[in-house]
Amino acid sequence: MWHGELGKMSDVTETKAENKPSFNKEALEKFDKIMGDDKLESISKSDESKPSLTPEKIESKFRKLFEEWDFFEMTDIDNVVAAEESPDHPEYDSTGFESQEESDYSERRELNSQYELDGNKYETDDNGQTYKKNGELLPNDEYKVKGSTYRTDEKGRPISCDAKLQYTEDGSRNMKEQRESGGEERQEDDDGGHIVARILGGVEGIENLVPMRRTINRGDYKKMENEISKALQEGKEVTLHIDIEYDGDSSRPSEICAEYTIDGKRTVCEFDNNENSIELLDTVKDKISDEDYSSLKAEIDDMKEDGVEASLTSVKREYDENDNPTKITVGTLDESTGKKTYKVYEPKQEV
Missing domain, CATH: 3.40.570 (Extracellular Endonuclease; Chain A)
Structure with missing residues (x-):
């Protein structure tokens, strides 16, 4: 039930990589426990016995999901994508716009040299800073x-x-x-x-x-x-x-x-x-x-x-x-x- 929905969500949010996120058994069990779905197997599989999900319950489950977002294991490529899209990533400033200046300034380069980046001219000192x-x-x-x-x-x-x-x-x-x-x-x-x-x-x-x-x-x-x-x-x-x-x-x-x-x-x-x-x-x-x-x-x-x-x-x-x-x-x-x-x-x- 929720596993299928999660797969759909991953398909939508994955924009930079072709690989789909992979989840191990332990992560899925943890996810079920967070969502309160770990007891569903003991419930009758008939349509009449399945618990109905009201909009309020769905909202509650999503709230739990985002409060416990570390329930799954990302693939390597997912980690890269998430890091790049994070507001804390050095390529993005507080407004979300790309800003590479801080990371570029801290990167050591050739000593006492000049270089150009994004139309700007920079110079380095005796230490390459x-x-x-x-x-x-x-x-x-x-x-x-x-x-x-x-x-x-x-x-x-x-x-x-x-x-x-x-x-x-x-x-x-x-x-x-x-x-x-x-x-x-x-x-x-x-x-x-x-x-x-x-x-x-x-x-x-x-x-x-x-x-x-x-x-x-x-x-x-x-x-x-x-x-x-x-x-x-x-x-x-x-x-x-x-x-x-x-x-x-x-x-x-x-x-x-x-x-x-x-x-x-x-x-x-x-x-x-x-x-x-x-x-x-x-x-x-x-x-x-x-x-x-x-x-x-x-x-x-x-x-x-x-x-x-x-x-x-x-x-x-x-x-x-x-x-x-x-x-x-x-x-x-x-x-x-x-x-x-x-x-x-x-x-x-x-x-």
Whole structure:
């Protein structure tokens, strides 16, 4: 009775394979027990003695059937079909539409290569993991390029880098990507700044670029790069970690913080990427003496009173091998003339 109906159902639902589902004896007995049909053999086979199935009873049996759907054994091909048609299958997203991106991204491919899929262009990193789609970085990703490890946030913006440094001649540059770095957020006096300098082994593409104020990229940041470059040429051991912060949804960094060690001595550099900003005053307030802080703040205030916009572009903190602060350098910019000065302060002595 129900066995025949089940066969009909299987014929209808099987759309991708010619083989019919096969059921073993144990599975059929289990099915009968679930449906309550295991006692039918003891009932008279006459039409009069057969239990009548009302619509309510049929609905009840189907409900049991779907609550206990593991009653049968599938053939191998049935397993494949069911897996492919499952909403949980990686080829289908929550709406039921085909979406292969997640599985494609997780699949390891040829190292540092490019490939096309469904009209999209992808690029892989040092580990063969996909990290770029149509020239854009993937969100919430970690990728390794030329030995340096980068991370992106949910918007695909670079937020950190652990650099593998090596001194190299300043190599070729991707001028197009440098000009376009930051898109519409890019400001008129911005450069496409390399997170890891080309001379330190950084790559030329968008994976290593952020829009950076020209005065930062060619001034404060360049001073740091030169210091690291000199140390590498002298054979010293250097490590570099960089964190990048953004305001809201902007693709243009608001602040960049670099921490590096040279032969065990730590240095921390903070760069303010915003024009007419003195937010770094908060950084130095507790790092230098009260007298020096008051003098620095008075200098900024005097410039503003004279109608001159001023910015604190960087704060550099240096430490000895025991991690005691030894020197603090503050970069100040006269926005009207472009003149920049660097003042060195003694670190505040802890009581």
